[in-house]
Amino acid sequence: MIKIIRNFARRVFAGVFKKKGEVKLGFYGSPNAGKTSLANRICQDWLGEDLGSVSKMPHETREIQVKEKVVLERNGKKIEFKLIDTPGVATKIDFEDFMKFGMKKKAAQERAKEATQGIIESIKWLDDMDAVVVMIDSTMSPYSQVNITIIGNLVARKIPVLVVANKIDLKKSDIKKVQGAFPEYEVVGISAKSGENIEEFYEELFKLVKKV
Amino acid sequence: MATKKKVVKKKAAKKVKKVSKKDSTRNGVPSRKGTKVPSSSGKDLTIHFMPYSEIANEDTIGRIKKIMGLVLDQKIIILQGKLHPDEEARLIENSMTLIGNIKDFQGIEIAAISGESEHVGLFNKVRHNIAKILVGEQDAITIIGPATVVKDITRDPKKIELMLQRR
Numbered sequence: 605m606i607k608i609i610r611n612f613a614r615r616v617f618a619g620v621f622k623k624k625g626e627v628k629l630g631f632y633g634s635p636n637a638g639k640t641s642l643a644n645r646i647c648q649d650w651l652g653e654d655l656g657s658v659s660k661m662p663h664e665t666r667e668i669q670v671k672e673k674v675v676l677e678r679n680g681k682k683i684e685f686k687l688i689d690t691p692g693v694a695t696k697i698d699f700e701d702f703m704k705f706g707m708k709k710k711a712a713q714e715r716a717k718e719a720t721q722g723i724i725e726s727i728k729w730l731d732d733m734d735a736v737v738v739m740i741d742s743t744m745s746p747y748s749q750v751n752i753t754i755i756g757n758l759v760a761r762k763i764p765v766l767v768v769a770n771k772i773d774l775k776k777s778d779i780k781k782v783q784g785a786f787p788e789y790e791v792v793g794i795s796a797k798s799g800e801n802i803e804e805f806y807e808e809l810f811k812l813v814k815k816v
Numbered sequence: 817m818a819t820k821k822k823v824v825k826k827k828a829a830k831k832v833k834k835v836s837k838k839d840s841t842r843n844g845v846p847s848r849k850g851t852k853v854p855s856s857s858g859k860d861l862t863i864h865f866m867p868y869s870e871i872a873n874e875d876t877i878g879r880i881k882k883i884m885g886l887v888l889d890q891k892i893i894i895l896q897g898k899l900h901p902d903e904e905a906r907l908i909e910n911s912m913t914l915i916g917n918i919k920d921f922q923g924i925e926i927a928a929i930s931g932e933s934e935h936v937g938l939f940n941k942v943r944h945n946i947a948k949i950l951v952g953e954q955d956a957i958t959i960i961g962p963a964t965v966v967k968d969i970t971r972d973p974k975k976i977e978l979m980l981q982r983r
Contacts, residue, residue, distance in 0.1 A: 607852075617831060626829070655909075662832050693908065695908055695911065695922045695923050695925060695926055695963070696911075696922050696923030696924060696925065696963035697912075697915055697923055698922045698923075698963070701976075704950050712884050716915065716916065717915075717916050718915065720912040720913070721912075723909075723912045726911065727905050727908065727909050739818065745970060745971070745972075747970075747972060747973070748971075748973040749904070749926045749927050749928065749971070750908075750970075752901075752928070753901055753904040753905055753908065756901025756904070757901045757904075758903060759901070760901050760902060768953070769917050784973070
């Protein structure tokens with residue numbers, strides 16, 4: 605109960621003093637879903653620079669990365685975003701998984717430790733978002749508990765959600781499965797890597813902001 | 817020389833006997849006395865069924881403590897009902913804190929399945945929501961297990977498949 609009141613007070617307080625037009629947009633999802641790739645795509649499209657590094661190895665992003673003053677324009681309307689790229693949320697981490705990518709034991713253990721810290725940070729930051737893009741790898745099963753837990757927490761906090769089915773350029777991609785898993789949400793299929801369908805994503809993003 | 821050879825032979829025979837004894841238990845063959853079937857590593861696989869009533873009166877911390885206690889005991893929990901999304905997030909946070917601090921702990925596997933989609937129609941939905949408020953979401957099942965025991969839990973809308981690690 606105290607937490608609900610505290611969150612409510614924080615949201616009201618933040619709403620009063622929030623810089624007009626600035627929307628804190630978070631990118632959440634499992635590791636390797638393409639959160640940083642999409643954040644980079646947006647930053648490249650509107651700022652001409654990247655936000656973070658991307659890798660095939662899971663847990664490449666192990667710290668919250670923020671890019672401020674990203675102004676997007678659509679149909680004459682400008683919105684200023686603060687992009688918040690979060691480390692991928694997982695329920696388990698085995699340092700030996702990193703060793704499969706050629707890492708030495710000590711380095712792999714260190715990466716695992718940083719990854720666990722990153723997940724804790726991601727969860728803590730949930731309270732601070734105005735809107736969230738939940739990235740789902742459309743080549744994998746969307747019924748992962750991580751996706752369900754993230755969306756459940758956002759709904760409980762009344763934070764608007766846009767579900768993005770990423771990697772539609774790959775053969776195994778199945779957007780219908782993602783839509784079937786989250787029928788209550790708008791699902792937009794994109795390829796953050798190739799930029800496929802990115803215009804539709806921006807369209808949906810502007811619609812999402814209206815709910816903030 | 818002859819006596820030495822005899823001794824060596826006897827020792828070798830003893831070794832063979834020891835190995836065959838170990839093999840019989842490793843293969844999961846129950847002993848004459850025992851009723852348990854040990855797994856290959858000698859540890860039993862325990863599935864703990866947790867009725868909702870067991871956690872109904874606990875607060876978030878109490879629930880997580882109870883669940884983590886069983887998980888750290890290498891047990892697979894089948895929970896009647898569902899945790900609140902915030903509790904699930906706290907459970908993940910908690911297990912992340914323990915990785916690296918507890919030997920061989922790699923986190924958890926968790927999946928929940930509920931009959932929510934079966935509540936079609938306004939009346940059924942309202943009835944379901946009232947029941948949810950009164951007694952919690954009991955028409956769901958949540959499986960939680962340590963990642964060292966549970967390799968993966970795949971979930972389709974209406975079924976859960978549990979894959980265990982080779983032991």
